[in-house]
Amino acid sequence: MKFNNIKLFAITILVSLTAYNCSDDDNPTGPTGPNFTGTYIQQDQMGRPAVNTVFVSGGMKDAFNTTIPSQQSATFQSMFQTNLEALSPAYNDPTDANALTLTSTQFTGLLATDVLNVSLDGTTTFYDGTNVLTGRALTDDVITVELLLIFGGEDFTENLGLSNDNVDANDKAFLTSFPYLASPW
Numbered sequence: 001m002k003f004n005n006i007k008l009f010a011i012t013i014l015v016s017l018t019a020y021n022c023s024d025d026d027n028p029t030g031p032t033g034p035n036f037t038g039t040y041i042q043q044d045q046m047g048r049p050a051v052n053t054v055f056v057s058g059g060m061k062d063a064f065n066t067t068i069p070s071q072q073s074a075t076f077q078s079m080f081q082t083n084l085e086a087l088s089p090a091y092n093d094p095t096d097a098n099a100l101t102l103t104s105t106q107f108t109g110l111l112a113t114d115v116l117n118v119s120l121d122g123t124t125t126f127y128d129g130t131n132v133l134t135g136r137a138l139t140d141d142v143i144t145v146e147l148l149l150i151f152g153g154e155d156f157t158e159n160l161g162l163s164n165d166n167v168d169a170n171d172k173a174f175l176t177s178f179p180y181l182a183s184p185w
Helices: 002-021 051-055 058-065 069-087 104-111 142-151
Strands: none
Touching (some): 051 058, 051 104, 058 069, 069 104
16 A cells, blocks of 8 residues: 555656646747857858859968958959969959950959859849859859850860860759759769
8 A cells, every 4th residue: 555655646746747847838948940149250252152162271261251242342353463464374464354244353253252143034044155243053054154255265265175174964854843942862
């Protein structure tokens, strides 16, 4: 009988604790959704794929990644230009330009502001022969376009071995509805 009283007492305590912890009060103790208070710090920027990776010198990655885009061109354009001219023989002469008719100074001024431009009322593409940097469609061959603009010269015929990544399509077809990207495997 004494053992049954102990069991009954233990069950009563467990039920009381459970009822207390599951009370319907106005002070939730669990997750309530995202908390956006506090201080957030920019860690990385990649508006245009590979641009940050290629043109920002190693010791300047953190500084570039934490600089707001409106200040990037003034701060980093000369570094981008130095790196572009050292990398690409298509810009051997200060008057050399790419297929967009941009000299190394003009082109790196554009590249140093690492944002993805988006056309709200026109064609969305990285480059389609007519429209340039008006957004990015999933099927755009962004790296080849960047290589052409860096190495291809005025008409995309210079440095042909450096002007194509030879990846002409995704390994899986894109979906026709959201989320559009195919599953990874």
